[in-house]
Amino acid sequence: MTPSTPLVVIGSGPAGLGATIEAARAGLPCTLIDEATHLGGQIYRTPSAGLRVTDTAALGKDFAKGERLRAGFAAAGGRVEVLSGTSALGVWDGREILWASENASGLIRAERLVIAAGAYDRPVPFPGWTLPGVMTAGGVQAFVKGNLVRPGRRALVAGTGPLLAGVANRLRGAGAEVAAVLEAGPPWWPPEPLPAVWHGWEFMADALDHWQALTAAGVPFISNHTVFSAHGTEQVERASYGPVRPDDWTPIHGEARTAGVDLVVVGFGFVPNTELTTLAGCRHRYAPELGGWIPERVPFFETTVPGVFAAGDGAGIVGAAAAEAEGRVVGVTVAEAAGAIAASEADRRREAPLARLRFLSEAWRELDARYRVRGGLTDLATPDTLVCRCEEVTRGEVGAAVGGGARDLQAVKLLTRLGMGPCQGRNCAPFAATHLCQVTGRSPADVGRINPRPPVKPVTLGVLARAEGIGDTSATDPLDAVGGGAS
């Protein structure tokens, strides 16, 4: 029989930790699964094991916040079983989770499930984006925080939104020279007046600190500009960049310039990671203001599948603070549903995080209005730019498939193999979907998605073959009976 657990939380970023802390604090035993070897998720990463941290200040505020969250987690006591280095490969019937670590796998059944799988960097294909030396903001963040070394000597940072400043400053802190920060949207830095709701928002305060430090160091911030292409034989040697049209961010190729850099960092925001909520059977909708496809949720973040909750960036891009607050609301709600705390107590515990969410969602809305990616960026890719890296499908091939009658992602996939590789479309679906919508005039809902298939994370056949908690189908070899019957 499959063992059953009162609560399984997938993802140990701020959302998953928030949920685990609140549920455990209320007395509910939980199992916390994360494919990473450390708790903390995308933002509150810890350096890799083996590296000694001598100067925690160098790791920045996030590290300190992460430590606080981890301390809260430690205080929640022994009710949490932590499965680090363990990925969820798929979810069945809403509650059965197939997991795998490096050398084991198995099926566990959860009475309640919280999916807090975060987001991934929005891929924006441009010529040279697959060259070594081109990294995503998240990739750099992981690299710098995990290894405490710089990934390049001279970097061009391009993308959208105030997060870029933090990435650039972290790079500088790690010893890299930052050639420029290119913002595709309008400036958010002085003297630009900021919306009232951003005052007192820690997120913007942090970004402005980073901006100040970078400006003091002579790093230019240029609005309505972006990277056009990266060049080099083995790895990035230079990049071309230039202005974009302010309305839709179409690159103005005629005004391109070149910079000698060995690192190009791109950060065009994030796409919710909805693989697990999709496999769990939750209904999704397209919400461009929250990053794309997201699971539909009722007020305390339960999905359309009873007992399955979704929190944090995986349910719509909201940032670390809101992710944690959502997680806390979910943790309390799950504990309440499991009878661990009374309704009145649950209401009391939800109050603070809910109030925080109200503030944060307003601030985030303003941010999205200015910095959500615009359609003109699809013009960065030339016909021979790879759109799908796994299967090496070019923009030209996607164009030909669409020209030949493909009207949705599924059709493009069957025609070109786009999205058939190990990333299951993560790196190519956003571009292909936007392109389809632009060419056919259809809506994102009509263009559809690339359906995720288990396993959503890597697993070997050997590990899968030994899965625990799954009955063996046949013990006897029935062809033995043939021997008797045939002669």
Place this chain on the structure above:
Amino acid sequence: MNRSPDVVVVGGGVIGCAVAYYAAKRGLRVTLVDRPQRGRATSASAGGLWPLGESVGLGCGVIFYKAMAGLGSLPDGVHGPGQLPKVFLDFAVRSNAMFPDLAEALRETGGLDVEFERTSLLFLMYDEGDVAFAKPLWEHCPCGRDLTEWLTPEELARAEPAVTREVRGALRFHGDDQVNPYRLAEAFRTSARSLGATVVTHTEVTGLRVESGRVTAVETATGAIPCGLVVNAAGAWAPEIGRMAGVEIPVRPVRGQILGTEALPDVLSACLSTTDCYLAQKQHGEVIIGSTTEEVGYETGVTPAAMKALAAGAVRAVPFLKDVRVKRVWSGLRPGTPDELPILGPVEGLDGYLNACGHFRTGILNAPLTGLLVSEMIAGATPSFPAELFLLSRFSGAIRRADNR
């Protein structure tokens, strides 16, 4: 658009596309109507072309048989996976023989390579039971001795170094090949279009207009298409289309789950069939591992139990696969029939209607001859293959006319 097409093909899987291609090639005016459907068999298939193996119960048959025996649910008197009748073998062998020329023709007409490959099929014998099962197949193979070859463990190790040494030997079937199934369907479709066929995608057929015993139009979500003849090639959904004209078709969805690995360098030259699974390395490098045989209605998911069983079967057959990553697991719905033979041709009492459905586990293999045969039926030409045994009327009492309400 003012002249109505001679024929409308319903369903754009490999069968519908093959029919459209051969019909267009004959100069008939064809319109293919398809609504992409989760679970369409063609997108799930392994692309094995195993006329010999399949007809003696290898491929999916033996795996299914083992699962049934493991559950203790074999019908009385059944010992060993079922062999299909001689007519199936003849049909399949003929169809398979069409592939080399067809691949060339499709490349010329539509510009697509269907990745046809001569591989042969090896049945791995793990134990005495497997040997006892294989011996008579080798000795009395309906295809004749020259197409089969008995390999000792040493010979097998030389031929396929990646295969486990824990075997009693292997039985090789020469003439069992493989193709890329999606490419095949796509190539049929593209070529049909180059030959003048109209392809209407993303459009659901919602009804058939029948006037005094003859189909006169196909109704779709975007309007009616008048026609002289309709071909039902709707795979596992063929009964729905049949019912639109009052024809009851005994096709049911039979789910198959299948697993694909990351791309590997060339490790297998033959396709492999065991009592646990079959394996085929495709041109792209991935190894495809199939497959379950399940009656779960139109359910198209995958299950942890099948993933585990297929993985275990693959690692047993080719041990180094244990360190290879699984890329995806998916499933498709085979159009299953009670006697495992396709349902082709006209239906008594209904004019302007032809079946091209029920291809079960061998629709890729049997697509070329089906396409050719059905196109001949459409044109009223002499059929290249006797079709009597494939008529719907073989199922006694299966035809019920809709009551006239």
